[in-house]
Amino acid sequence: MKDTGINATFKGCGLKNTKSRLAILDILERSVQPVSAEQIFLELKEKNISANLSTVYRTLDKLTEKKLVTKLQITGDSRALFEYNRMVHKHYLICLECKKITAIESCPLGDYVKALARETDYSIAGHRLDIYGFCPDCRKKD
């Protein structure tokens, strides 16, 4: 079998090519929203791919470590979310009503961060911007 993109990706970063690992990355890649470990676990179950929840966590750790996946803490309710890393700098727009998370790829902070580095003498490594509000659908309902 010729290497698919994902297989090649795994090989390239020294991860073994297992069924559940492939399935987990596949779920992440297809997902339009960040997902929790538990959601992945349940989705695997639906697909009749039995994988233990610890395996899911361990896999997510590995994938995060290899930068294939990004770990987010934006729920407020103390559980982490994960999303496939498309190597794009992004921010999130979160609907407080339906909890929908939308990525925003524009970033208004370039110059600000440079100025802040000068002012504070920090070296700035990154930033996180989450914006909260109510999406058009939820606004209509109220």
Added chain:
Amino acid sequence: MKDTGINATFKGCGLKNTKSRLAILDILERSVQPVSAEQIFLELKEKNISANLSTVYRTLDKLTEKKLVTKLQITGDSRALFEYNRMVHKHYLICLECKKITAIESCPLGDYVKALARETDYSIAGHRLDIYGFCPDCRKKD
């Protein structure tokens, strides 16, 4: 005894005036950095004010609900931090080395948020901006 500021605050929001509650708000008010429930619990113990950890959590809940205190999730390690709410819009600069958290009261997002509301048709309720980097002290050490 005449009402102090805090006593008046409690009365104003319908909270009873108990020893541990006063002490918890006092700790928060004096703290230069956001603190965790556990830190508060330990600080109370040092002051020989015995308060159960559940009480600390319950009090923090109440204070957060009454907007006297703000709950933050910026550690990355899944525990919440709390800080006295001085009614100032702020962002955080977090040192990745020593974990020091510095508040930044300037906000570069006013116009951006307005434009985003127009573009997305969301009504924007708020935002959160955390900036990560290395503080001057830690930069020197490396």
Added chain:
DNA sequence: TTGGATGCAAAAGTTTTGCACGGTT
């Protein structure tokens, strides 16, 4: 063959809750 991956069960860490009792208003 060998080291990484997995399942299972147990533990760890944080936060919440039920219930009886105690303190503030």
Added chain:
DNA sequence: AACCGTGCAAAACTTTTGCATCCAA
């Protein structure tokens, strides 16, 4: 007196870990 707040213990919830076994390379 009424109700809110508290202590204690147990539970809930998310995530991690130890260990034996299994599987991909």
